[in-house]
Amino acid sequence: MILKWVAVITVSAVISYLMGSVNSSIITVKLLEGKDIRDFGSGNAGLTNTLRVFGKKCALITLLGDLLKGILAVIICKVICTLCGVGIGTENDVHFIGYIAGFFAVLGHIFPIYYGFKGGKGVLVGVSVFIVIHPLLFVMLIREFAIVLAISRYVSLSSIIATSLCPFMTFAIQFFLEAHDWQTALLYSLMSIPVCATVIYMHRSNIHRLREGTENRFSFGKKEEEK
Numbered sequence: 001m002i003l004k005w006v007a008v009i010t011v012s013a014v015i016s017y018l019m020g021s022v023n024s025s026i027i028t029v030k031l032l033e034g035k036d037i038r039d040f041g042s043g044n045a046g047l048t049n050t051l052r053v054f055g056k057k058c059a060l061i062t063l064l065g066d067l068l069k070g071i072l073a074v075i076i077c078k079v080i081c082t083l084c085g086v087g088i089g090t091e092n093d094v095h096f097i098g099y100i101a102g103f104f105a106v107l108g109h110i111f112p113i114y115y116g117f118k119g120g121k122g123v124l125v126g127v128s129v130f131i132v133i134h135p136l137l138f139v140m141l142i143r144e145f146a147i148v149l150a151i152s153r154y155v156s157l158s159s160i161i162a163t164s165l166c167p168f169m170t171f172a173i174q175f176f177l178e179a180h181d182w183q184t185a186l187l188y189s190l191m192s193i194p195v196c197a198t199v200i201y202m203h204r205s206n207i208h209r210l211r212e213g214t215e216n217r218f219s220f221g222k223k224e225e226e227k
Contacts, residue, residue, distance in 0.1 A: 008086045009100060012077035016101040019073045020108020023119050024065025025050045028058050038118060046120030048155050048218070063124065070105050070128030077101040078132070089184070095133060099191035102129030106198055121202040123159045126195050130166075136177070140169055153217040156206035163196045 025045045029037040033054055041049040047066065051059035074097075081087060081094040088096050106122040127145075130138040141162045148158040167189045174185035209215035 004084060005086055008081055008084050009097070012080060012097055012101055013104045015076060015080075016073040016104035017108040018113070019069050019076075020105035020125055021112035021114050021119070022065075022069055023109065023112050023115055024069070025058075025062045025120060026112075026115055028061045028065065029054055032058055032061075038115075044120055045115070045118070047124055066109070066120075066124035067128040067131070069109075070102065070125040071131055073101045073105040074098045074129045074132040088187075095188065096191060098129055098133035099188070099195065102126060102133070103194045103198070105129065106195055110198070110202055121159075122199050123163070126163065126199045129195070134170075134173060137166070137169055137173055140173075141166060149218065153219070154210065154215055155218045156203050156215060157210060160200055160203050160207070163199045166196045167192045 040053045077097045109125045111117040112119040145162040171189035
């Protein structure tokens with residue numbers, strides 16, 4: 001039984017990492033513009049830099065691609081767990097694998113094996129996994145992101161705050177709305193922390209610029225500097 005768990009988690013981690021390594025920004029800009037997004041703007045292969053440098057069309061495709069790969073990674077890994085009979089509790093709950101899949105998909109996005117381990121910051125991929133794990137949590141995270149962005153116009157600050165709230169929101173939803181016992185709610189809350197911590201860590205340069213007052217603000221009316 002332990003070997004089955006190890007095998008399923010290992011396979012899920014590898015699949016998620018490889019899927020996360022497929023960088024939508026790099027592919028989109030290369031196909032549509034014939035250029036490498038990492039050579040422009042901030043050098044970050046993410047949504048905001050793509051929008052700023054190459055416009056809305058490339059940014060939209062990047063957005064959909066990054067969301068899709070996170071969603072597919074979780075779905076595929078949940079199917080694997082279900083087929084192998086690997087789950088938590090008497091109900092054989094397979095939600096746990098979503099957090100593992102999400103973490104490795106984010107790692108793949110940040111350190112893509114196909115692109116010299118130089119990718120984006122993992123925000124979109126990180127939040128996309130919650131569309132499958134818990135849609136309400138996804139909506140709540142997007143809401144908090146939008147509120148902070150509307151007030152501050154800092155994409156980085158909005159990402160950091162929404163990400164920081166994720167473990168607490170996870171516990172609240174699991175315990176109060178889903179009526180799980182506090183141990184299960186705490187488990188899922190703790191499992192969300194590696195994804196959140198990784199995304200926040202990747203914003204360390206943004207945090208420094210926020211402290212120094214040199215971080216670029218996002219403009220809703222024109223292309224703006226990458227976070």
